[in-house]
Amino acid sequence: MNPASHLVLVGPMGAGKTSIGRRLADRLGLPFTDADHAIEARAGAAVSAIFDVEGEAGFRVRERALLAELLAGPPGVLATGGGVVVSAENRALLRDGAFVVHLQVGTDAQLHRLARDRTRPLLQTPDRAAVLQRLAEERAPLYADVADCTFATDGMTPDEAAVALARFLHDRWQRTEVAA
Numbered sequence: 001m002n003p004a005s006h007l008v009l010v011g012p013m014g015a016g017k018t019s020i021g022r023r024l025a026d027r028l029g030l031p032f033t034d035a036d037h038a039i040e041a042r043a044g045a046a047v048s049a050i051f052d053v054e055g056e057a058g059f060r061v062r063e064r065a066l067l068a069e070l071l072a073g074p075p076g077v078l079a080t081g082g083g084v085v086v087s088a089e090n091r092a093l094l095r096d097g098a099f100v101v102h103l104q105v106g107t108d109a110q111l112h113r114l115a116r117d118r119t120r121p122l123l124q125t126p127d128r129a130a131v132l133q134r135l136a137e138e139r140a141p142l143y144a145d146v147a148d149c150t151f152a153t154d155g156m157t158p159d160e161a162a163v164a165l166a167r168f169l170h171d172r173w174q175r176t177e178v179a180a
């Protein structure tokens, strides 16, 4: 077992990192942080506006800084954005400093869950399926590189998934106290 104190959810857009992560943190009695929401709060701007003004590269700079800061801070549950694993620096931080759950989801479920979403800049394209499939191929080895375990969310509601994930983690992860 990786004895890391931070429980981090990674995986593609629509896997449920944000919605399941919040519910899981409630169940575990731990603080919850959503990386995208924290970036937005600091920037005073939505993720899509950051992409518009600074490009994806600017967003990734903010994402790297936030991840390093959060993993150096008090333990909790962290929902990352789907692209956090693109950075080798982030992958090293995640491997060394967190227990990482890869939430998996198939393309059909992603398309269904995100059908009405207009907040994800990478999905502002006519062929969402092609983008999601390309990202899945590019990122699958990167998620595998950082993950301590995987958990499939297809066919579950966020509430069901949070209950099942808490049960799944019971024997696999225990929060360790950080030495004073």
Ligand SMILES: Nc1ncnc2c1ncn2[C@@H]1O[C@H](COP(=O)(O)OP(=O)(O)O)[C@@H](O)[C@H]1O
Pocket (backbone or CB within 6 Å): 011, 012, 013, 014, 015, 016, 017, 018, 019, 020, 079, 113, 114, 153, 154, 155, 156, 157, 158, 161
């Ligand atoms: N297991 C699930 N079943 C059905 N809908 C889900 C599930 N998980 C998430 N959703 C819905 O999909 C959308 C995206 O979920 P979200 O938690 O933001 O995913 P992520 O943070 O991984 O991109 C939300 O509208 C959410 O309610």
Ligand SMILES: O=C(O)C1=C[C@@H](OP(=O)(O)O)[C@@H](O)[C@H](O)C1
Pocket (backbone or CB within 6 Å): 011, 012, 013, 014, 017, 018, 036, 047, 080, 081, 082, 083, 084, 119, 120, 121, 122
């Ligand atoms: O996959 C990605 O590169 C992104 C995923 C998004 O987060 P979610 O995975 O929570 O949708 C958000 O960070 C940004 O739009 C980029």
Ligand SMILES: [Mg+2]
Pocket (backbone or CB within 6 Å): 017, 018, 019, 036, 079, 080, 081
């Ligand atoms: Mg999210």
